[in-house]
Amino acid sequence: MIIKSIGFPRIKNFGGDIRDFLPSLFRYLKKFKDVEVYVENTYGEGFGLTEEDYLAENPNIKFVPSDEVYKKDLIVILKMPELEELEKLRDGCCLFTMCHYPTRPANVELFMRKNIKTFSMDGIVDDYGKRIFVDYFRTAFNGSKIAFDELKKSMRDDFYSPARRPINVTVIGVGAVAQNCAKSFEILGDEEFLGKNIPGVAIRLLPRTITYSDELMIPILKETDILVDASKREDISKCIIKNELLGYLPGHAIILDITADRYDEGQVKPIEGTVVGSLSKMVIYPDDELYDTIPENIDSRNRRTVVSCDAWPGVTPRESILHYESLIKNYFEILLAKDTDELEKDSDNYFERALYRGTLEYFLEERAEKAK
Structure with missing residues (x-):
């Protein structure tokens, strides 16, 4: 899939957890001219931010209801949504979040049923198996x-x-x-x-x-x-x-x-x-x-x-978000510039190799190999 739209939903049902990206990330996203950016209404509210704060950095952002956000090509959220939220995902879309494949079998079943192309932040590892999208x-x-x-x-x-x-x-x-x-x-x-x-x-x-x-x-x-x-x-x-x-x-x-x-x-x-x-x-x-x-x-x-x-x-949300913002840009450079179905496990690009290891496809391959 060539990504033409990104959706940024808010986290729900995680009492007090603030994981919305700051306006600075959306300023960076302006460089991708052919990608439309959709953000859930009241995004950033936990940090005391308003729509105007985000639009000042990227006037092309569209603020929409949650259900519409989940219909976009690529959904980006730092914490895995609950199952009822995941059901809103459009069949065949892409999801970039903390998927926790080994400990969330019900989520894995949903991804397979809805044919979701997932990129698990916690599954992104370097060539030696060390996690690199982590704080x-x-x-x-x-x-x-x-x-x-x-x-x-x-x-x-x-x-x-x-x-x-x-x-x-x-x-x-x-x-x-x-x-x-x-x-x-x-x-x-x-x-x-x-x-x-x-x-x-x-x-x-x-x-x-x-x-x-x-x-x-x-x-x-x-x-x-x-x-x-x-x-x-x-x-x-x-x-x-x-x-x-x-x-x-x-x-x-x-x-x-x-x-x-x-x-x-x-x-x-x-x-x-x-x-x-x-x-x-x-x-x-x-x-x-x-x-x-x-x-x-x-x-x-x-x-x-x-x-x-x-x-x-x-516990320290702003510091955490800034840390993850610095990391996620490396993967946007891949996801928004290349067909997501053509990522290569043996790519010459370090971040592409790491991102591929975060896919459900790779997780299932590795699990099957270990079971032999």
Whole structure:
């Protein structure tokens, strides 16, 4: 498909999450003379912006209702819409968003049924498999700071005691998110304790060769003050930390849910019995009503304060949007200049190769290959 129109819908049903692009991106889009730009009414309202702010940068923008936006050739939105919104997509159109193929099977079914050409931002990787359309540090730091602040409250006077042991942060995972969590806690620990003769933060990243064993995990959990889920699982039907093990955490411990996986058909959370937060409720205490939403077959008897959010970059939305704006231009140069059906996996263009790896076609090919 040659893209002749782009639609920018607003995010709905994600309490408080602001992911609308700023007027500066639409100024950039003026260079594509043959592409019409459609924006949903009230776009940018979360940032206090008006239609006039956008039109000042690109007078060719057309503000229209949501249903009309979803009928365009290419739909661009930073967060995956809910299924009812996705049903509005015109059959055969293109969608550029965070598709999360491995953990959203119902969405994948819809894409196939409606013949949607998808480009998943979270599936865009370089030639070595490293994600490049991502804001790892802001995701990690935003969650780490909130968890650290909650630990201050739960430890009370002991938090600043020179006599206590170091604060132990245990991170499940060793990938880029986990590494950025480690850096975040180093920064936070230095800000609080450096030069004050107070023990700082000891950070431990756990690979699968440790987390597989309850026997190995129990002594670690007994000394853990903040337990972080920064994992990436091959099998989403199995948890990594069983709920019964959470009983070994100190009573003041905080669980930081960076991954923020949902309970879904065939999917459980990596730390069994924890809940998913949102921008409107990022701190969930053990008696919170959110626990009533956990499926009945999930053990949630052992609870600690959980810090979780399904939209971590949204904690600092303007900074996040500017970061993603700088990234997305590289892919617009491909999507708006070439037939989307002719993208090449082995292209000489670095960004075209990366974009191809974000397609559903590529994901299904890779999954079939691994299943052999």
